[in-house]
Amino acid sequence: MSDNPERRPSGDPWVPFGYLVGGAAFYGGVGWLLDRWLDTSFLLPIGLLFGIALALYLVFKLYLNA
């Protein structure tokens, strides 16, 4: 019941999932590209972990503030 537009439900329970997948995909992709460019192999996992960590940070930040 949100007739008041200020208090709309932020509602989508899939938001954290989207952040996790998006974070892993984007920063994993950046790591993968850097790996190809620099001829290394350790940047892809670092990118993946970094993306997931960032997504978790964002989820905690947004949901604890809410």
Add this chain to the structure above:
Amino acid sequence: MSSTRDSVAAEGFTPPGPGVFNLPPIFGDTANLFTKPQFQLVIAAGLVFSFFYITSRRTALVPSKAQYMGEQAYGFVRNSIARDVIGSRDFMKFVPWLVATFFFILVNNLFGVVPFIQFPTFSRASFAYGLAALVWLLYNGIGVYKHGFFGYIKHATVPGGIKGPILLLIIPLEFASNILVRPATLALRLFANMFAGHLLLVLFTLGGEYLLLHSDNALYKPVGIIAFILAIAISFLEILVQFLQAYVFTLLTAIYVSGALAEEH
């Protein structure tokens, strides 16, 4: 015991796999011009249209039974999805879209358990992708219309309540999550539920048929009957899943629209 198991394996019950979703075309040959799921889409559109056309053709102050049913169906989506999520100011514009989406998906999903049809249309992933693409165009289009192109990009990528240099890292993440991942999860959720449900039903039915009719061991025949009973029970579970998936798809569409319309985070 192991010898009977070997004999059953040797007879070769081939468990159903993704191949059961590749139906032969109704007409047209190698180009797959027209297939059963395509036919079902057309039927579903016709059914939904006819239902609302017939029930709203002669509206009266004291509704007939048909009009009452139509109004209940329409009112369910209008009130419990559109108005509750989008808010009373803007929701009416989106009610036709949401009502059409909900009942179109519902009918297509229910085809999965309707006797002699028994194929959920959205277990073919491309149809779900197409539907999600429409939703993607809708909520992004609404956002651009409301906030302007750059305004909407900012709206969709900069979360409220986070400041400082970490924003630079967050913005691509938000973009990926809101613009790229959303339509994919929307489509995959619908597709995967329909796919898994149909495969489960096929497995129990074919397995039951095999145990009952083609197994050498008489002890396996009752198990085949149990498999049939379970298949019927799973059909009822599937009806629930089919309804829920139609509901969730419509609800998320409304949530995305509401997010694109929101003034500020």
